[in-house]
């Protein structure tokens with residue numbers, strides 16, 4: 032049995048964060064096609080190989096979350112992805128949910144599935160090198176949403192997943208993501224985030240889950256994507272930490288933020304501002320798009336552009352690592368607004 036607290040400590044090592052490269056086949060295929068790359072298993076593998084073989088990745092990345100497909104694929108030189116990551120000194124994570132599906136009786140809301148057979152799957156993943164796992168619930172803000180029913184159903188699933196992870200010696204990343212989609216205010220995002228986190232921890236505590244062996248992956252508190260409200264890093268940081276302090280027990284092992292479709296520079300600036308405020312938990316990033324979008328745009332499936340893609344990923348990782356250690360200086364708000372390009376994949380959240 033692995034040491035769960037040791038895994039948490041490795042994941043949360045100073046200046047390091049988690050790379051979420053666990054897009055489902057459907058999401059990854061849409062991303063590749065958007066970049067002009069054919070959506071084949073081979074290209075999905077080549078793209079992930081480009082990411083995980085980035086020179087020096089382990090300086091700013093403690094763990095990489097893989098999807099089941101990537102977990103079982105091999106790099107061109109022969110090793111599996113978990114083997115390659117282990118050789119690079121990086122922990123392997125595995126996304127074990129099977130996606131968010133419409134929640135019966137609650138139109139417009141979803142519940143994440145994947146509990147059936149999870150004990151056996153986790154045991155196999157652990158035997159093949161997985162040290163941590165991820166399960167993502169999606170919480171929608173809309174009229175009457177999030178409903179109590181959706182919050183409870185998702186919290187319950189997250190809790191049963193976490194219990195099974197611990198049984199298998201795997202650290203669970205628990206991700207109740209309040210989506211940025213919509214015109215809602217930052218205040219509504221804060222309220223929904225508190226509700227989602229309270230529901231999640233009520234379940235985890237009722238089931239006696241060992242909280243110092245859990246990593247929470249929350250959204251930052253930001254205005255909806257289509258809202259006219261503007262929030263600078265300091266406001267985002269204050270609202271995000273206030274929210275977390277209201278709902279998240281101090282024993283939780285760590286907080287690893289998702290980027291949620293924010294432009295990469297904004298996500299980094301917000302992370303840097305969050306890190307400047309006192310928090311009872313270690314704090315880091317577990318970004319997907321905010322780390323990999325520039326790399327995918329630079330690579331575009333061209334073998335000769337692997338180095339360019341890796342350079343782009345390396346720059347994002349270095350910036351976010353600096354955000355964690357105080358080496359990142361916040362650009363002026365005006366500059367951040369100029370960087371505020373729309374999400375290159377606006378259907379990201381809705382398509383999942």
Ligand code: 5MM
Nearest residue numbers: 051054055058289290291318319320383
């Ligand atoms: C990398 O994307 C993850 C998997 O998404 P799908 O299974 O829906 O394809 C996703 O869960 C991701 O880890 C989180 O959304 C955080 O990523 P961002 O891009 O929001 O930081």
